[in-house]
Amino acid sequence: MKRDVVIIGGGIAGLCTAYYLQKSGRKVTIIDEADITNSTSFGNAGLLSAFDKSPLSCPGVVSNTLKLMLKGQSPAIIHPTLDFKIYKWLVNFIKNSNEKRTKKTMMLFEKYGEITLNLYEKMIKEDNLDFDYHRDGMLSVFTEDKSYKERLKKYNYTDDERFKIFKKDELKEYLPSADIKKIKGAILFKKNARFDSGRVMLELKKHLIDAGVEFILNEKIDSMRIENNEVKHIISSKSVFYEAEHFIMSTGYKTALAGKYCNKDLMMTPAKGYSITFEMPKEFIPKVSTIFNDLFIVMTPRRDNVRFTSKLEIGSDDPAIIEKQIDSIKKNFFEYNQTFEMNNEVYWSGFRPLTPNDIPLIGRDEDVNNLTYCMGLGWLGMTFGPALGSIVSDLVVNDKKNAQSDDILMFSGFYQ
Template identity: 80%
Template structure:
């Protein structure tokens, strides 16, 4: 049976593509190697951080990371490897850490982040999704005097709709667990947060109800290309054929390499801790500890930490040493409390060196489109990516005919 559109990968980007394609009248099939209950999207902090949040590669990141390493607080861990691709990625990452690149990236973040937030809000209103969505801003907390002062230099003006520099009393109102070790905090008002697990489950439920086909626990092992078109996909036991294919395989690049695409993207392992905390300590909104790379997001029934950036690791298990490091770093600047009913998770984020996603049509394979490389920002930009990919496919556009692809795709940066 020949299908209309097959999406390979059922993370937040794959589901978002399916959502908008189905809305446009297309018949969609999602194939995923798991059952879509514990993917990287499920472990996301739920912070939609497109406004006033610098990318991973920013001026001074290397020096700042080295300083945190000396203090034993660095979130970044680089494991030695013989894989030259990782060192190529690191070089590009360092080259991207300049003022010009950072400014451009942040402008793109704002443009497509606002599009995504509006689309999330529309989805909640029109389809009654329970995302536990709140547009109450992002609290940005600084534990290093230097990084706080650098941030203040950039926000040395008044814009009450965009941000507010908090005094100590205001900080305690937003972050009751804060101690005097924290050097400063800024509330950035345009960001939002939600429960990533609810988002994934709600989207999956809705897509099933409207007729999107799910083929789960099915790993696609090969992709057959003939005459500049994908002929079919191959699993261990079946062949799947469609008119159009969308590759949304997260950090996994095997299928892309079979299409002669060497993607500048690596897997970066991250962790989350989901737990119940005393009500008097629950933060008022999603909070990012900038110097520690810890995000803490309040949810309806619990709170979630996300942190760490392990590069060069292939270990799929939770390393308790990393969990303890996250806790140690957090409690260095916050009052101690008991974390009850902990749920530990780890997964791999698909990172590009400049945080710009790899989206758009393959330049040679006519019926193949990529929707990859969102890294830690998959939840933040997924609706925008889904709508961009839908516009390409439904209207049979080339990359050059899409301003969004030319602006926001790493293939054209």
């Protein structure tokens, strides 16, 4: 049976692309090697941080990371590896960590972040989806005096709709667990939002199934056959052949298919991260999503619990949850917060697909006519999922070339 559109990968990018393809009348099949309930999207912090949040590759990131390493608080770990591609990625990452690139990236983040929030709100309203969604801002907390003063220089004006610089008593209202004596300062950035990422994934999956989208789960795609500049079929680990009019590769950090069969050297690396989901005393629950700017720890309140996310391991392919990393997250957090009991803890680890300039890889393959990419969202998958899904859907439905889409030319790593 020849299908209409097959999406390889059921993360947020795959689900959002399927959502808009289905809305446009296409018959969609999603194939995923797992059941999506332990994906990188599922373990996401749930902080939608497109506004006033620097990209990962920004000025000072290398020196700041080295400083935190000396203090034993660094979220980043680079494992020794013989994989030359990782070192190539690191060189490109450092090259992109400049003021000019950061300014451009933040403008793009803001443009497509606003589009995404509007699309999430439209999903919630039109399809009655429960995302536990709140657009109540992001609290950025600084534990280093230097980084706080640098940020204050950028926000030395008044804009009550965009941000508010907190006094100590105001911080306590929003982050009651804070050790005020150790916190250098805090700014509430009002345009950001939050939700429960796991709930989003399950709600979208259920909605898509009800809308007729086919899910083939726990089946890995191992190979593909290309003839006359078209994908003829893909082959799963169960030796099942899948034919389709169009294929969308949304495989997160896994680039083997693109490299082996499409000769596509995708500049992307897996970055391992962790989350801890737990219950905490009500009097300590933060009012909004909180990012500890100098520790790379995000703390997001949800309907039934709270989630920490942290760590950035480069060069690791070990999916196991390493206990010392969990302990390190807790240690860094409680260095600047009052002690409290963390109950019913659930640990998760997964790999974020990072490009060296924080820009996703979206767009049609230049040689394979019926293949489109939607991947490389890194730690911002939930922040941009709907925007990118709608862009990719538009390419496929209207049979556009990349050059015919301003969004692809602006917001794809293939053209940045």
